[in-house]
Amino acid sequence: MKKIYSRPQSLYDVVTHYCPGCGHGIVHKLVAQVVDELQIREKVIAVAPVGCAVLAYDYWNFDCTEAAHGRALAVATGIKRMRPETVVFTYQGDGDLAAIGTNETIHTANRGENLTTIFINNAVYGMTGGQMAPTTLLGQKTTTTPHGRKEQEGRPLKISELLAQLEGVYYVERVSLHTPQQVINAQKAIKQAFQNQIEEKGFSLVEILSPCPTYWNCSAQEAMDWIAEFMVKEFPLGRIK
Amino acid sequence: MKSNNKENCFRKVLMTGNDAIAEGALRAGCRFYAGYPITPQNELTSYMAIHMPEYQGVFIQAESELAAINMVFGASAAGFRAMTSSSSPGISLKQEGISYLAGCELPAVIVNIMRGGPGLGNIAPAQSDYFQATKGGGHGDYHSIVFAPSSVQEAYNLMFAAFYLADKFRTPVMILGDGMLGQMMEPVVLHSAPLEFSENIDKPWALTGCKDRNPNVIRSLYLKEGALEALNERLQKRYQMIEKTQQRFEEDFVNDAQVIVVSYGAMARIVKSVVKKLRQRKLKVGYIRPITLWPFPVKAFNRKKTTVKYLVVEMSYGQMVEDVCLSVPDKKKVYFLGRAGGAIPDTGQITRKIYKLLR
Numbered sequence: 001m002k003k004i005y006s007r008p009q010s011l012y013d014v015v016t017h018y019c020p021g022c023g024h025g026i027v028h029k030l031v032a033q034v035v036d037e038l039q040i041r042e043k044v045i046a047v048a049p050v051g052c053a054v055l056a057y058d059y060w061n062f063d064c065t066e067a068a069h070g071r072a073l074a075v076a077t078g079i080k081r082m083r084p085e086t087v088v089f090t091y092q093g094d095g096d097l098a099a100i101g102t103n104e105t106i107h108t109a110n111r112g113e114n115l116t117t118i119f120i121n122n123a124v125y126g127m128t129g130g131q132m133a134p135t136t137l138l139g140q141k142t143t144t145t146p147h148g149r150k151e152q153e154g155r156p157l158k159i160s161e162l163l164a165q166l167e168g169v170y171y172v173e174r175v176s177l178h179t180p181q182q183v184i185n186a187q188k189a190i191k192q193a194f195q196n197q198i199e200e201k202g203f204s205l206v207e208i209l210s211p212c213p214t215y216w217n218c219s220a221q222e223a224m225d226w227i228a229e230f231m232v233k234e235f236p237l238g239r240i241k
Numbered sequence: 242m243k244s245n246n247k248e249n250c251f252r253k254v255l256m257t258g259n260d261a262i263a264e265g266a267l268r269a270g271c272r273f274y275a276g277y278p279i280t281p282q283n284e285l286t287s288y289m290a291i292h293m294p295e296y297q298g299v300f301i302q303a304e305s306e307l308a309a310i311n312m313v314f315g316a317s318a319a320g321f322r323a324m325t326s327s328s329s330p331g332i333s334l335k336q337e338g339i340s341y342l343a344g345c346e347l348p349a350v351i352v353n354i355m356r357g358g359p360g361l362g363n364i365a366p367a368q369s370d371y372f373q374a375t376k377g378g379g380h381g382d383y384h385s386i387v388f389a390p391s392s393v394q395e396a397y398n399l400m401f402a403a404f405y406l407a408d409k410f411r412t413p414v415m416i417l418g419d420g421m422l423g424q425m426m427e428p429v430v431l432h433s434a435p436l437e438f439s440e441n442i443d444k445p446w447a448l449t450g451c452k453d454r455n456p457n458v459i460r461s462l463y464l465k466e467g468a469l470e471a472l473n474e475r476l477q478k479r480y481q482m483i484e485k486t487q488q489r490f491e492e493d494f495v496n497d498a499q500v501i502v503v504s505y506g507a508m509a510r511i512v513k514s515v516v517k518k519l520r521q522r523k524l525k526v527g528y529i530r531p532i533t534l535w536p537f538p539v540k541a542f543n544r545k546k547t548t549v550k551y552l553v554v555e556m557s558y559g560q561m562v563e564d565v566c567l568s569v570p571d572k573k574k575v576y577f578l579g580r581a582g583g584a585i586p587d588t589g590q591i592t593r594k595i596y597k598l599l600r
């Protein structure tokens with residue numbers, strides 16, 4: 001029988017620690033698939049964030065490092081500048097990339113570093129127990145916005161649109177995981193973002209709307225529906241730059 | 242590693258401490274520098290901006306000290322000799338990053354050209370960051386090796402030891418200077434790496450892409466039961482080895498001394514001049530100058546005579562004095578003279594204090 005689908009070589013055959021219905025696992029697989037397709041497993045270096053995905057290196061079968069919370073792009077800058085022949089990417093949550101690490105995000109993008117960033121927007125802080133993130137929707141309940149987020153607590157931060165303003169940025173696209181078709185689109189965008197780096201085009205970022213059923217207090221299916229109904233209205237999908 | 246034949250030429254030049262540290266770093270193989278401007282160390286950053294390209298290295302003016310130390314983390318993780326520099330408030334910002342370097346067992350060199358504090362303080366020389374430098378500074382049980390040069394030549398020389406020991410022990414190393422050392426100009430003989438620090442250290446752990454080997458992972462997160470304790474035990478064992486083998490100090494006139502003055506860095510130059518003058522008057526005074534602040538040179542205080550008094554002189558309100566107290570048999574024999582906030586204990590004050598102790 002002909003084998004038409006299998007686990008990517010870049011993904012270890014291990015049990016996941018992510019919650020049922022979490023988007024991180026899906027994106028880990030998409031990244032692994034892209035790395036395989038582009039045949040870059042032996043020259044890719046991942047920078048894991050502080051967030052639920054800090055353990056990404058338990059799943060990816062290639063070189064990885066941790067970075068302090070919010071500093072992934074500074075670490076990636078150090079690696080890529082010293083080893084321009086490698087393919088370096090960061091994988092960051094919304095707290096990591098758009099709150100504590102906003103400064104590194106903006107300045108790395110503004111320098112036009114030839115890097116790829118996978119940005120997981122799940123509208124909460126997962127690892128620390130479901131607090132408000134910069135991307136939390138207005139009215140959304142979290143452990144630190146028990147009555148729903150109000151304007152005074154900040155409006156959902158559209159960091160991707162912000163970054164698209166910068167000349168150093170080559171590519172920004174927002175995708176989602178809420179249907180199989182969206183997942184296919186997400187994989188295409190991730191592949192494009194890696195391809196850009198290989199072709200030395202400059203800074204590329206893919207924002208991925210990703211479910212966190214645990215801290216959205218809902219089932220996996222309800223989480224997907226919530227993305228379709230509410231998140232994509234606040235964070236429109238498609239190519240931003 | 243990228244090299245440059247400039248490394249091999251000997252010259253004698255007039256240089257500031259800041260410039261000499263940068264030149265020493267480059268000749269010691271530093272190929273990545275990131276920094277954020279702060280006085281009184283700005284010349285060091287400019288020197289790197291000008292000269293790093295001659296070594297085909299990378300210079301980045303970072304958007305903050307946080308970014309700078311984490312860029313250094315990245316360059317080090319990639320297997321290269323990397324350095325950052327700053328002054329007191331900026332070094333406070335780098336502490337989390339230094340703790341990560343220690344936890345991830347990554348080598349790096351961090352230069353602190355200290356200024357007066359707390360807070361924004363002022364830009365005058367001070368030694369008030371001793372505790373921060375020697376007791377860890379960031380979170381967790383770790384140490385950085387800390388060197389305290391007292392002349393421009395020594396600052397230059399120590400860069401070779403700093404990069405070598407950082408690689409050898411996979412640990413951050415700090416150069417603790419002050420505004421006086423950073424800004425003053427002295428003649429320096431520019432030489433290449435001394436033999437003892439020129440061995441090339443393999444870095445099989447570095448991130449290079451996993452060609453022909455299993456993936457490398459650089460981490461300080463250990464969740465499995467006992468795993469973090471195992472990392473800590475490994476680090477502590479290394480620290481014990483460093484304490485045993487790396488204590489450095491300079492001393493003079495100590496054999497018959499009744500009073501031994503202890504000071505480090507630029508402060509020690511003033512102390513030395515006082516001690517030498519008093520020796521000419523036949524007074525039994527000596528000095529000890531720690532060169533490594535961590536490991537603290539406990540060995541220097543190991544003497545049979547128990548009547549010796551120690552006078553610790555610092556540009557702070559008493560930080561190193563605590564380590565001296567821990568190193569002598571009787572801490573009642575330890576006295577202190579210190580000023581801070583830009584003030585420096587002067588020769589008159591030191592002389593008077595010594596006379597008092599000799600009485």
Ligand SMILES: Cc1ncc(C[n+]2csc(CCOP(=O)(O)OP(=O)(O)O)c2C)c(N)n1
Binds near residue numbers: 053
């Ligand atoms: C300096 C610092 N501050 C705070 C934390 C605690 N912390 C860990 S993860 C995290 C936020 C994670 O949220 P996000 O980046 O959105 O990732 P997610 O877990 O949702 O994937 C925080 C605040 C930390 N580790 N370090």
Ligand code: SF4
Binds near residue numbers: 021211214215
């Ligand atoms: S808390 Fe949320 S983001 Fe974290 S693993 Fe669980 S579902 Fe995923």
